[in-house]
Amino acid sequence: xxxxxxxxxxxxxxxxxxxxxxxxxxxxxxxxxxxxxxxxxxxxxxxxxxxxxxxxxxxxxxxxxxxxxxxxxxxxxxxxxxxxxxxxxxxxxxxxxxxxxxxxxxxxxxxxxxxxxxxxxxxxxxxxxxxxxxxxxxxxxxxxxxxxxxxxxxxxxxxxxxxxxxxxxxxxxxxxxxxxxxxxxxxxxxxxxxxxxxxxxxxxxxxxxxxxxxxxxxxxxxxxxxxxxxxxxxxxxxxxxxxxxxxxxxxxxxxxxxxxxxxxxxxxxxxxxxxxxxxxxxxxxxxxxxxxxxxxxxxxxxxxxxxxxxxxxxxxxxxxxxxxxxxxxxxxxxxxxxxxxxxxxxxxxxxxxxxxxxxxxxxxxxxxxxxxxxxxxxxxxxxxxxxxxxxxxx
Numbered sequence: 001x002x003x004x005x006x007x008x009x010x011x012x013x014x015x016x017x018x019x020x021x022x023x024x025x026x027x028x029x030x031x032x033x034x035x036x037x038x039x040x041x042x043x044x045x046x047x048x049x050x051x052x053x054x055x056x057x058x059x060x061x062x063x064x065x066x067x068x069x070x071x072x073x074x075x076x077x078x079x080x081x082x083x084x085x086x087x088x089x090x091x092x093x094x095x096x097x098x099x100x101x102x103x104x105x106x107x108x109x110x111x112x113x114x115x116x117x118x119x120x121x122x123x124x125x126x127x128x129x130x131x132x133x134x135x136x137x138x139x140x141x142x143x144x145x146x147x148x149x150x151x152x153x154x155x156x157x158x159x160x161x162x163x164x165x166x167x168x169x170x171x172x173x174x175x176x177x178x179x180x181x182x183x184x185x186x187x188x189x190x191x192x193x194x195x196x197x198x199x200x201x202x203x204x205x206x207x208x209x210x211x212x213x214x215x216x217x218x219x220x221x222x223x224x225x226x227x228x229x230x231x232x233x234x235x236x237x238x239x240x241x242x243x244x245x246x247x248x249x250x251x252x253x254x255x256x257x258x259x260x261x262x263x264x265x266x267x268x269x270x271x272x273x274x275x276x277x278x279x280x281x282x283x284x285x286x287x288x289x290x291x292x293x294x295x296x297x298x299x300x301x302x303x304x305x306x307x308x309x310x311x312x313x314x315x316x317x318x319x320x321x322x323x324x325x326x327x328x329x330x331x332x333x334x335x336x337x338x339x340x341x342x343x344x345x346x347x348x349x350x351x352x353x354x355x356x357x358x359x360x361x362x363x364x365x366x367x368x369x370x371x372x373x374x375x376x377x378x379x380x381x382x383x384x385x386x387x388x389x390x391x392x393x394x
Contacts, residue, residue, distance in 0.1 A: 008359055023058045032066035033099070040102060047106055051235050056109045059117045063099065067121065071095055083139050090170070097125040105384060137174045140167045144180055148187065154238075157188035160225060185223075190394045191235060192227045196243040200312075204245065205371050208378045212243055217388050224304050225394050239327075240359040242317040243333075243385065249311040252365045256305040259297065264351040268295040298348035301356045306340040306365065311374040312381060330388045336377035 019042060026035040028353040042052055070092050077085040100122050109118040140163045147160040161184035168177045194213055195269045199205050211217070218264040227241070273281040273289040280288045318327035343359035345352060352360070368376070 018053050019026060020058070023055070023062075027058065027062050027065065032062045032068075032069070034169045035062040035233065036066070036099060040106065043106055043109065047109060053112060056111055056118050059103070060120065063103065063120055066099070066146070067096065076275075078155070080177065080218055086132065086136040086139050087166075090136045093125055093128045093132050097376045098169045100125075113177045133170055137171045139178060140164070141175060142178075143176065144184060148183055154188050154190065154224075154272060161188055175290055188224055190225050190238045192225060192239045192241050192394060193231055193237045194227050194241045194243070196245065199244065199246050200248045202248045202264050202374075204369075205375045208375045212382060212385070218382070218389070220386065220389055222294045237321055240317075240319040240321060241389070243314065245312060245314040247311075247313040249302050249313070249369040250370050251307070254305075255364075256301045256307060258305070261305060262301060262351045262354060262356070263296055265294045266297055266350065267292050269293045285286060292326070297348040297351045299345050299349060299351035301343050301345045301352055301359075303341065303343045303356065303359060303384050304364070306342075306367065307340070308367050308373065309335060310377055311335045312374065312377050316385060317394070318394075328392065329337070330392070332381065332384050332388070334377045334378065334381040334384060338368055338376075340375065348350070 020037065023035045023038050026032070026038070036059060039055040039062065042055045043059070046052060046055075074089055074092055077089050083352065084360075093104075100120070103120060104122075107120075110116075111118055144160040144164050144167075147156050161181060162182055164177055164181045167174055168181065171177075195213060196209055196213060198209075213229040215221070215229060218227075221227060228235070228237075231237070269292075270290045271293045273291045275281050282288050314332050316330040316332055318329075319325070320327050340362070341359050342362035342364060343356060345360060349357075
């Protein structure tokens, strides 16, 4: 029992020493927030536990150092005067306040050896947070407005959108921010007109064309890309996506025939066991030995395979409507195969194996029409078009 207690005690000490070492290393490398969070995690369990006294010292040290570092950083950024630093300043004030709020619930933290409470130089950051947020909000708003009125580039509108989304998070609907968010989003969208060209000299089923151009089923619309298969008035399009069907190959209707002869040994009563001399074989009791008698049964299976295939070949073309340039061309090909098996037989049905026996349940079926075959190839065609677009964003 004593040995078990000693092992447990050694394990606890080892864990504590490891935790203290990790926190001290975090402080030495300037990872003060990590040191604070780890120290607080230990102290929340039991802040008056003697073995946790070291975590109070480490918490005190980490808080003092990170506060000093942050004040120096704020002072430098304010003196620098670069408005791009306003977000950084606001974030630092937010972190300064957040750390205090994490520590406050545990106070007071008593340092037993020194007979005093741990000292944390807390301050009220309310005005700093309000002022820095106001400056940042005004800067982001004016920056976005300038971009929306002066730029012609999609990437600028998207950056403005991201700035406005952040502004709305820290200062909800500041000076009608959400109206500008909608404007930035609309201006940052790539509108893509999708259409089909049939160069196959064959009639494409209307429902296949509708399916291929129904981009709602592709689920490819996203934050910055919208596909239209019908041009909308007054809408300027950035790209065209052309589905160019160039060739449709349809095989003849074929019925392939294959004859399979099957044999099987089956039990057919019994007989007496005879030796090589033609004499009956007896057992140790003098009784004549009986054995199973087998016979061979046969069956002739005629297996029929109905076969017809279609292949649709084409291209997906990307055209930049701003530059009037062909951006990229991707080949596409889709195949659909109709295959149906059925069989007839003569002879003993019991000789037929399980797979061929299954074919006997089926009979000849009418071949699908060419139009149906072309349409059935559409699902595979859609998947390939979707893959091309997903892997080659506008």
